[in-house]
Structure formats: C-alpha cells, structure tokens
Amino acid sequence: MLKPFAIAGVVAGVLAVTPPASAAPQLGAGVYPPGNCQPGTFCVWPHWDHPNGVPTETPSLVTTTEWTGNITGFNYYNYTDRNAAIxxxxxxxxxxxxxxxxxxxGDGFFYVPMGVTKVSWNTANVC
Incomplete structure (x- = not known):
C-alpha cells in the first residue's frame, strides 16, 4: 500500500529542480549546461549520454513551438527565455x-526516463 506513495515521493523529489523564485532567469543560465541544444529551443533527450554532464546525442525533441506527441525523455533543457510546461x-x-x-x-533533467506528451509555453511566464 505504501509502495506507490513512496515511488511517487521519489519521482516528485527528483523532478524538483527549479531555481529559487528570486533567481532572475537568463537565456542558458541554468545549473546544467545546454550541450547541443541551440539557443531559442527546448530540447529533450531519450537517454543519459553525457560523459561530462553535457548532452551529446541527438535530442529526441527540439522545438520552438507548442508540441504534442509521445517520446521518451530522460532529461531536457529549456534554452529559451520563457517558461515551459512539460x-x-x-x-x-x-x-x-x-x-x-x-x-x-536554463532548467532541465527528469533523472528517470519518462514519456513526454506535451510541451506548452506558459504565457504568464510564471511557474
């Protein structure tokens, strides 16, 4: 009975990687480097393939617009100047x-493989 709650707690814990509200977001100013994600794009990678903590494989998703589908995402990088809802x-x-x-x-990482089904832009730019 407690196992689903424990797993949900672990998932919630590893997903909490947003910077403090007082941090002024800047393009590409995240804790994790963008690797091969280009400025102005939102990227998702299907595997951990980061020998030096930098994504090197081809992303499974690169978008500058709203996106809906179903891909495997191990980590992501928001290299835009707006907030994205994933x-x-x-x-x-x-x-x-x-x-x-x-x-x-500048935010990124799921830490566990997940199915990414939608990326949308937060028009109020508030998380």
Whole structure:
C-alpha cells in the first residue's frame, strides 16, 4: 500500500529542480549546461549520454513551438527565455502516474526516463 506513495515521493523529489523564485532567469543560465541544444529551443533527450554532464546525442525533441506527441525523455533543457510546461507519464510497477512540470529558462533533467506528451509555453511566464 505504501509502495506507490513512496515511488511517487521519489519521482516528485527528483523532478524538483527549479531555481529559487528570486533567481532572475537568463537565456542558458541554468545549473546544467545546454550541450547541443541551440539557443531559442527546448530540447529533450531519450537517454543519459553525457560523459561530462553535457548532452551529446541527438535530442529526441527540439522545438520552438507548442508540441504534442509521445517520446521518451530522460532529461531536457529549456534554452529559451520563457517558461515551459512539460506534461509527462511514468509507469511505476504497472501504475501510470502523470504530471506537468514547469521548466524555467536554463532548467532541465527528469533523472528517470519518462514519456513526454506535451510541451506548452506558459504565457504568464510564471511557474
């Protein structure tokens, strides 16, 4: 009975990587480097392939617009100047969990493979 709650807690914990509200977001000023994600784009990678903590493989998604689909995302990077809402799915021992995370400029990482189903821009630019 407690196992689903423990897993949900772990997932929630690893997804919490947003900088403090007082941090002024700047293009590409995140904790993690953008690797091969180009300025002005939002990128998602399907695997951890970062020998030096920098993404090197081809992203499974590169977008500058709203996007809907279903791809595997291990980590992401928001190399834009606006906040993005990322909708995701995660299968934990047969239980499907869903959620939406806010990715501020320079933000990235899921830490576990997830199904990314939507990227939309937060028009109010507030997370």
């Amino acid at each position: 909708s995701w799915r995660f299968n934990s021992a047969g239980t499907i969990m869903t959620g939406t995370d806010c990715a501020t400029p």
